[in-house]
Amino acid sequence: MNKQSQRPSLGSLLRRPETGSFLGLVTVFAFFAVFGGANFVSATGAASWLNVAASLGIVALPIGLLMIAGELDISIGSMVPAGSMTVAIVSGHYHAPILVGIIAALAIGAVVGFINGLLVIRTAVPSFIVTLGTLFAVAGLTLGLSVLLTGTTSVSIKAGPEAKWLLGQFIGGTFQVTIFWWIAAALIFGFILHDSHYGNWILAMGGDKVSARNAGIPTERMTILLFMCSSVSAAFVGLSQAILYNSAQVSSGQSYIFNAIIAVVVGGVLLTGGYGSVFGIVLGTLTFAIVNQGIYYTGFDANWASLIIGILLLLAVLMNNTFRKLALAYTPGRGKTHK
């Protein structure tokens, strides 16, 4: 029937969800390596985009899994500052041990995620609207409580050496330790999505939630867990930023909402769910960070970065559709590829 993709190596490559994002990353890197010059490819240059990629990436990974499962979480935009403020208020303002502050921040993340998930499964309202509600609710709560408890919207925190070493150090003076947390997160989420049976459940939920439930998948529990993952990850990024910069601000996370979604979509995840890969999300995050930071190494006005990101996003969406069609049209069965 369908004979056009007889070349196994090309055909099998094209049906991987991350092919498009890989091409995008190479193009963007080449572009900035040419126009950004030696500084962009130096260690400092690499650190500047890797640092951005790391904290974005930790949020983008669970968001990607949520999107593959057919949901969306934009409340992360408030969870990042909520995580920062919690650790700063508990351990900075009230001088509790840093571990207590960290646990408190993560616990608040877990609670918000649980509420998000519960609302989504109980009300059947689209998760975009539910999390838009919690986005504002959590933002208001963070602002209100911060002013009530500390009298200001910016709290400083002095973390001990262990916490600094774990969460807030610059390795070699430039690379944030967060990069290693991102790598760890990518490995864990990669295992979950591609190697564990939970990954199969997530893909099935994104493909058709009703059929997935009929097949015996505990879709409600999975939905809640995925929302908890994204909120806890956002809180983690927030608290590690507070420990890194020794202070926390109420309004410092809104950019994560769109940046994470862009990273995930550029990474080849379908907006309709059911398709995507963790490797793709990592590539999408790197691409976003390179554009975002690389522009400062070129002679161009930094405002052009948004234009490039916008075009990249549009191209990614179009390419995702094309690659999905190619994947579906794929007929001959040589060459083992899909890992």
Place this chain on the structure above:
Amino acid sequence: MTAPLLKLTNVNKSFGPIDVLFDISLDVKAGEILCLLGDNGAGKSTLIKILSGVHKATSGTVEMSGKTVVFNSPRDASDHGIATVHQFGGTFPLMSIGRSFFVGEEPKKGWGPFKRLDRKRANEIAVKAVRDLGITRIDDGDRLVGGLSGGERQALAIARAVHFGASVLILDEPTAALGVKEAAHVLRIVLQARQRGIAVIFITHNVIHALTVGDHFAVLIKGAKAADFRKGEKTREEITDLMAGGEHMAELEAEIASYMATHDGHPPPSVG
């Protein structure tokens, strides 16, 4: 005669004030194909939903091997060995054959928290199960379900039901969206399922397909059972007439005939 595997007695179903099914009594034995015929809106889908655990009957009983059963959920029905395959078969077009075959029942290997999905085994089993049903074009479990033809998807879904030990297989219009060749292929697979001792409930409005494979036929009209007969007891024309469409077709033919009789043998302009 063996006892029926699945038996419905006086099943009624209403949604609020609207009565959808009246006093439906049906039975199907192991290794038998029951064809459920009926026009759109005759209540076929509601009946399927009762059998597959989506809805509960308002009154009446469902028995399996002589025991009364109540299905509280689709999962409940499938635990009793009832598998339902819908018109478009595989519902996860962007999943691979191996992965979608085992959704909810994934084979695992490894230890503790590092238990991994055994993709190789999943692919092998899925491909073998489909090939056993005669679909030899499928040889790679990594292919996406969405890339399969309609007939292949039906075959995959039926193979899945057979693999997981379904004793009653409900096929909802499996041939409706297929070309002639593909439909024949699916009918052959339905016969194979019967050969394995599965009770098949085959829902269709295609009388030819029903007559090709059916042992036992029931016609639903407006929520009631209008006829219940066995193979060879009625002709194709009689069955077509029985289904709501038949009467209307006869009416239309009569209208055209009377028009031609009064217009020197010319057919009506809109028909001719």
